[in-house]
Every structure is written in structure tokens, then in C-alpha cells.
Amino acid sequence: MFNSFSERYADQVKLVTDALDQAGINNVLWGHVIEHFLEKSVSSCIDYIIHDGMAEKACQTLLAAGLEPCENGGECTATRHWEDRMEVAAHVHLEGTTLGGNKIPVMFWEKSSLLWAFPELPSSPPSSDDPYYMPIRIPWTYYDSRSQRPPIDLTPARMIKPVKIVEALIWLMCRDRNPNEGLEWGWEHRWQEILESWVQKAPGLAEHGLFCRNELRPDFLPLWDYLCGGEGGQTPKKHRAHYLGLQAKLRAENTLPSTPQPKRRTMKRLMQIIEYHSEKEYQKRVKRYSGNTPWIEED
Template sequence: MFDSFSELYADQLKLITDALDQAGINNVLWGHVIERFLEEHVSSGIECIIHDGMAEKACQTLLAAGLEPCKYGEECPATRHRQDRPDAVAHVHLEATTLGCDIPVMFWEKSSLLWAFPELPSSPPSSDDPYYMPIRIPWTYYRNAATPAKAARGHRASSAAVNASRSQRPPIDLTPARMLKPVKIVEALIWLMCRDRNPNEGLECGWEHRWQKVLDSWVQKAPGLAKHGLFCRNELRPGFLPLWDYLCGGEGEQTPEKHRAHYLGLQAKLRAENALPSSPQPKRRTVEEIEHENWKRYQKFVKRYSGNTPWIEED
């Protein structure tokens, strides 16, 4: 990919996908690993979507391929409950001896994220698959994403030279690893926002904040991806286009009222069509409950490292 560590990381992505494929476990990469890859970086975690009921087999498959079981318990970042994100159904670890740092490999069941999408691919999808794609990105995508800032500093000539050089290089290819097409990632995030949108968002916190944050990052990535044929607005479901266009600035000034109206309107439409499943998340927590849990976590941290806080209560 971009340096020696990234190349080792890419090799592990390929190994993981190949092992799952050989075991008959359909899978696609998802989440931060894809977002970071498109930003010319690597992620501190690897997330895979697999079919329901396959998590145990997936874990055993990767353990047999050399990965390690979790040894961190409730302190593991892959399992610790987050206020704005659900928990993965299962996970294993790439140990530090592999990459020099511990990286969890997390599994999500398809029904929890992609219930409206077709079956996951069992091999690298074809170029005309409307939902899934091999992870194969041209080098010029990355260079063009950085060009405007450099041009502003008077580096147009050097940027053009680098672009010309990179245009001759083969694309970064992580086959057999695959991902959702970027436009379908956007679609999946809109589905999730509508499923988890909280009508009392001022009082309670739910996962919609996580999905919105990720969706905002794709708003920024979409123009650069579109220039390389990697994002086509018209491949979104027609009913989702008004919301997407609004997020991309199609209505001028954005306001909380407009934002809310777009989401709740689409949510109501999808619920009327019985197209939204019930969210599998636990009971939503109030802001006060979240703040209390954060305070308790801070107390435990202080007690662990100070050794002189007898007033702190244990659970």
C-alpha cells in the first residue's frame, strides 16, 4: 500500500478474507478500515460483515489461520460498550508479533447492518455488481485528493509530475478482499440512520450519532471518488436522493430543522412500507446515564493508578 507497515497490514487483510472464503463464509470489509484506506492510512481495527449465525465459525477459522483469541475481557476496545456504536457479535485479534501492534478483527452479522441488501459475495465480485466491489483503487485517487492544498502553496507543477508518475502505476489491489461500493455504503448508512433515528434526540443518545458522523465523512469523500468512477449519485435508491442532495449542500444553508425533517420524513415512509426492522440495540440511555457511567469509569481509573482514593465506590 503506502509503506512497509501498510503492506504487511494489506497482506493480513488478504489472509483474513482468503481464510474466510476457504471456509465458505461470505464476507465484506466494513467500517473504519475502508474509511482509513481511502484516506491513505490503516485502521486500528478490522471489521467484517458476515452472514447471520456464522460468527463462531469465522472466529475458529481465523484462530486456525494464526490469529489469537481475546485476552482483554471487558477492557477490550472491541467489546467495551460505546455510547454511539453497537457491539460486534464476535472478534479475535491480530497479535503484536504479527504487525507490531494488537489489532482486533470484529464480525458483524449482515442483518444488523445490511438487511436491505442482497447476499454477500463469496468471491471477488464482478465489475458490474451493483452492490459489492473488489478493493482496487487507482493511485491517482490519492494524489488528486491532496492536489488542491498543494496547488494553493504553489506546487502545481510538482503535483502534476507526481500525478503523471502515479497514473502509470497499477492500482492498489487488495483482492480477494472486497467492500461495499461507496455509494452503497452511503445507502447503508442512511438505512441505519432511519432505523435508529431517535425522535427525542435531545434527551437520549443512540447509534444515529455514530452513523451520521460516518455519513458526513462520505459526503467529503464522494466528489473525489466520483472523479475516478468510484461513486455514482444516481445509483442511490431514488427515495434516498433528496436526503443525500441535502447533505451535499443542495438546499443551501443546512439547519437542524431541515436535517430532522429529511430524516424523519424518510423514516416514516420506510416504516409505512415495513422496510425498517426494529433496532437490535439495548434500551437507549439518557444523557445523564451516560455521564454517570463516564464518571464511574474515571473513578476506577483514578483508583487504579493513585492507590489513595478510599472514597471511590466499587461496583
């Protein structure tokens, strides 16, 4: 692949996927592991999405295959509390000597928490015409236009098609979007950061037939086209309007579940809210009596 370490890493991904398949646990790779493969590197974790209620079986399957339980407790990067991300359902670790002392976590996420709008997860490498999932076969010309090397092939591992990863992130943005993000920063900011990275990847993927804009859900196309339109015509107000408008439409159709992110109204947060509204009231009065305008428009 890229070097001896990344080749061993890819072999471990294949072995883990095969073990899950043999145990009848439908799965698809997700997250940083895919992004890093597309950036010609490897991730410090391996994320799988599996069906709900299968996390414990997945862990037991991999422990029997030679992986190790977590020994780091709350200090483990897989379980450490982060306010801007969901909690993983379960995880184990690759045995340290396998990858030169790196005990990489293999993490499991339940399908309903990320892909509730998607069809059943694949139980084997999907066919070439599957609209949602694909085998991981990345042409080397994606990295080097002059390369004659064969594609990177991680079969039996599979991934969500890049255009559908974008779709999933938009679903998640709408689910977790806070109507007053000026005060409450939640998971939507993590989803947005990832989505913006796919905006950068999409043109190169499209050149190799790995990203087709027209396969995106039609309701999501205006938002995607806005994000891809460059920063010239983008403003925070327009950005927010695109998301909140789509969020309202999906809620009206009863296709958007409520966000599972916890409300974090600590005393510190309450003081921030008070200060925020006090500052807005102050600015309103300044403009009202400055002679520039008789009144400030509400957001």
C-alpha cells in the same frame, strides 16, 4: 502500498479474507478499514460483515489460521461498552509480532444488523457490474493525480460500493433515529458522523468512477442531495425533517426493522428529561408574555 507497515497490514487483510473464503464464510469489509484505505492510512481494527450465525465459525477459522483469541476482556477496544455503537458479534486478534506488536482486532458483524436491505454477501471478488459490492482496487491517481503507480489491489478482499455504503448508513440512520434526539442520543449520531465523512469523500471518488450518485436508492436521493448541498441552506429543523420523513415512509412500507439499541432511561436521563421540559415550558411562558408573540410554536 504506503509504507512497509501498511503493506504488511494489507497482506494480513488478504490472508484473513482468503481464510474466510476457504471456509465458505461469505464476507465483505466494512467500517474504518475502508475509510482509512481511502485516506491513505490503515485502521486500528479490521471489520467484516458476515451472514448471521457464522461468527463462531469465523473465529474458529481464523484461530486455526494463526490468529489469537482476545486476552483483554472488557478492556479490549472491540468489546468495551460504548453507548453510541452496536456490540460486535465476535472477534479475534492478529498475532502481535505480525504487525510489529499491534494486536489488531478482527471483528465480525452480522449482516442483519447492518445490511438487512442488501442482497447476499459475495463469496468471491464480485464482477465489475455488481450493483452492491466491488473488489478493492483503488487507483493511485485517487491520491496523486500525477502518479503512474498501478492501483492498490487487495484481492480477494472486497468492499461495499461507496454509494451503497452511503445507502446503508441512511438505512441505519432511519432505523436508529430517535424522534426526540434532543433528549436521547443514540447510535444515529455515530451513523451520521460516518455519513458526513462520505459526503466529503464522494466528489473525489466520483472523479475516479468509484461513486455514482444515480446508483443510490431513489427514495434516498433527496436526503443525500440535501447533505451535499453545503451548510448555507441547512438548518437543524430541515435536517431532522428529512430523516423523519424518510423514516416514516420506510416504516409505512414495512421495510425498516425496529432499532436494537437499548433504551437508556436511567435516573440521570429522567432528570435530564424533566429539566428539558421545564426549560421549554419556561421559554414558552417568557415568549408568551414578552409582547413579541402571543404563543410559541411547538416543535
